[in-house]
Amino acid sequence: xxxxxxxxxxxxxxxxxxxxxxxxxxxxxxxxxxxxxxxxxxxxxxxxxxxxxxxxxxxxxxxxxxxxxxxxxxxxxxxxxxxxxxxxxxxxxxxxxxxxxxxxxxxxxxxxxxxxxxxxxxxxxxxxxxxxxxxxxxxxxxxxxxxxxxxxxxxxxxxxxxxxxxxxxxxxxxxxxxxxxxxxxxxxxxxxxxxxxxxxxxxxxxxxxxxxxxxxxxxxxxxxxxxxxxxxxxxxxxxxxxxxxxxxxxxxxxxxxxxxxxxxxxxxxxxxxxxxxxxxxxxxxxxxxxxxxxxxxxxxxxxxxxxxxxxxxxxxxxxxxxxxxxxxxxxxxxxxxxxxxxxxxxxxxxxxxxxxxxxxxxxxxxxxxxxxxxxxxxxxxxxxxxxxxxxxxxxxxxxxxxxxxxxxxxx
Numbered sequence: 197x198x199x200x201x202x203x204x205x206x207x208x209x210x211x212x213x214x215x216x217x218x219x220x221x222x223x224x225x226x227x228x229x230x231x232x233x234x235x236x237x238x239x240x241x242x243x244x245x246x247x248x249x250x251x252x253x254x255x256x257x258x259x260x261x262x263x264x265x266x267x268x269x270x271x272x273x274x275x276x277x278x279x280x281x282x283x284x285x286x287x288x289x290x291x292x293x294x295x296x297x298x299x300x301x302x303x304x305x306x307x308x309x310x311x312x313x314x315x316x317x318x319x320x321x322x323x324x325x326x327x328x329x330x331x332x333x334x335x336x337x338x339x340x341x342x343x344x345x346x347x348x349x350x351x352x353x354x355x356x357x358x359x360x361x362x363x364x365x366x367x368x369x370x371x372x373x374x375x376x377x378x379x380x381x382x383x384x385x386x387x388x389x390x391x392x393x394x395x396x397x398x399x400x401x402x403x404x405x406x407x408x409x410x411x412x413x414x415x416x417x418x419x420x421x422x423x424x425x426x427x428x429x430x431x432x433x434x435x436x437x438x439x440x441x442x443x444x445x446x447x448x449x450x451x452x453x454x455x456x457x458x459x460x461x462x463x464x465x466x467x468x469x470x471x472x473x474x475x476x477x478x479x480x481x482x483x484x485x486x487x488x489x490x491x492x493x494x495x496x497x498x499x500x501x502x503x504x505x506x507x508x509x510x511x512x513x514x515x516x517x518x519x520x521x522x523x524x525x526x527x528x529x530x531x532x533x534x535x536x537x538x539x540x541x542x543x544x545x546x547x548x549x550x551x552x553x554x555x556x557x558x559x560x561x562x563x564x565x566x567x568x569x570x571x572x573x574x575x576x577x578x579x580x581x582x583x584x585x586x587x588x589x590x591x592x593x594x595x596x597x598x599x600x601x602x603x604x605x606x607x
Contacts, residue, residue, distance in 0.1 A: 205475045207334075208342035213390045214333040220386035221326065222349045224284055227379035229357025231291060233459055234365045234372040235312075237452055238303055240441040246571065248305055249438045250563020255309045257560070259316035260323070260548060268324050268545025276329040281387040283322035288380035290315045295373035303369075323548035328540040331532050332393040340477055343528050347521060348470035352463070362456025413535065413543055420534060420543075422593030423486070423527040426585065428550040430490045431520070431558055433581035436500055437462075438559030442571045448506050461510045462517030469521040482526050483599035489522030490586040497579030501572050530599075 209215050239248050260267070271279060293311045297303045334342045364372035414421050436443075437459070444455040478485060496516035503509040535543045558578075565574035590597050 205341065207338040208345050211334050211338070213393060214330070214342060216386045216390050217330065217333055218345060218349055220280075220284070220383040220390075221346065222353055223379040223383040223386070224287065225350045225353035226357045226360070227287075227291065227376040227383070229353055229459070230361040230364060230372055230376040230379075231294065233358050233361030233452075233456060234369055234376075235294070235308065236438070236441050237362075237365055237455060238298075238369055239305065239308065240445070242303065243305060245567075246439065246442060246563050247567045248563075249441065250560040250567070251305075251309060252312060253438055253559025253563070255312045256316040256319065259313060260320040263317065263320045264545055267321050268542030270321060271324040271328050271545065272539065272542055275392070276325040276332065277387060277390050277393065279325035280322055280329060281384055283318045283325070284380060284384040284387055286318040287315065287322075288377055288384060290318070291373055291377040291380055295370065295377060298369045298373060320548075324542070324544040327528075327544040327548065329393070331540065333390070336533075339532055340529055341474060343532060344470055344474035344477065344525060347524055347528070348467055348474060352467050356460070356463075358459030358463075359453075359456040361459070362452040362454070366452045411542075411546060413539055414546055417534060418593065419596050419599065420531060422589060422596035423530050424547055424550045426486075426490060426589045426593075426596075427523060427527055429585045429589075430493060430523070430582045432561060433558070433578045433585060436497060436562060436575045436578065438562045439566055439571045439575060442566065443500075443509065447504060447571070448509060450506065454506070457506075457510065458513060461513035462520070465514035465516065465518030466521040466524075467517075469518040470525070473521070473525050478526065478601075480600050482601060483597045486523050486526040487586050487590045487597060489519040489526075490589075491583055492516075492519035493523070494579050494582030494586065497582060498576060501575030501579060 209218070235252060236249060239252065240246075290311050293314075294303075294308070297307055297311075330342055330346055331339055360375070361372055364375055414424065440455055440458045444450040444458055448454065448458075450458070493516050496512045496514075496519060499512035500509055500516070503512060531543065531547060532540075562574050562578065565577065569577075
């Protein structure tokens with residue numbers, strides 16, 4: 197059955213387990229956004245060093261890279277629901293540790309980086325488990341709808357979380373970390389409440405062929421390889437999130453609330469596109485639209501880098517968020533529909549390392565480049581690079597560009 201024959205825009209929520217999963221993920225994402233704004237602002241306020249802003253991303257990314265051969269196999273071999281619950285509990289303890297450092301007036305770069313490494317380890321295990329769990333909670337006909345709502349869940353948190361983080365941090369950093377901690381505890385409870393889903397667990401021997409199955413699938417499936425690598429290099433070059441404290445405080449002259457608004461702007465654009473896609477999914481020209489989204493992301497990045505007024509910067513960030521949402525929707529739908537459940541965890545582990553590289557490592561790229569060349573050149577170079585990547589990948593992966601509808605291939 198085509199994924200487009202089901203017209204109910206709330207189809208995924210007819211399944212109770214998915215509804216709990218949705219709200220658990222929303223609360224966790226909301227908490228992470230609050231923590232991200234608070235840590236970034238607190239770090240820059242204390243150090244005035246853009247390199248440390250880049251290191252915040254790097255230390256969260258490295259565990260995913262180091263553990264890539266383990267996390268996917270764990271998600272395929274053991275209960276994805278249990279893995280997600282354990283990881284959310286660990287993230288709650290990390291929030292508690294940040295709260296304790298702040299209360300004790302001991303917030304400094306290296307203790308914070310140590311906590312962020314634990315955050316990174318937790319996320320390394322949770323990402324493939326959570327990404328692989330969603331398809332186990334809904335039938336195939338509702339999967340595209342669930343993916344669109346998954347994206348809107350994260351983007352809604354991306355809208356509200358930074359604003360709330362800025363407001364809460366403006367009251368007191370202790371308040372911000374306390375609220376994040378409460379949300380992470382609630383998300384852990386909701387995950388535990390999910391009924392045990394059907395899962396094709398990995399039963400094959402623990403050997404190198406099993407461990408590397410995710411890499412093998414991606415390498416042989418050129419459409420998936422092209423989609424994942426496109427996102428990696430586009431966002432790696434185009435990401436400007438790590439430098440928002442600099443733009444907010446020095447270029448646009450905004451305070452913590454203004455930083456929250458900047459952080460929320462990409463989410464505003466993304467949630468509009470995500471809700472639209474949930475009601476009106478892409479039926480044709482999916483590959484072309486994905487490349488167009490990447491190109492628009494690059495255009496928005498260049499405009500943001502050149503802007504010196506708040507309203508234009510916010511508009512550029514909204515364009516970036518909406519354009520990126522198109523790419524995310526197409527990529528995640530392709531991966532979910534084209535990947536067999538038995539190898540889904542390992543494929544998603546590789547995918548999430550690519551996503552992490554494009555975000556956390558992209559923040560490191562931006563922070564390091566800003567340290568040596570300045571914030572504005574770092575953003576402009578990244579935006580132009582994103583446009584170049586869109587052109588190069590469109591030429592290098594013609595089968596991806598020619599994809600029409602988002603349906604599973606015949607096997």
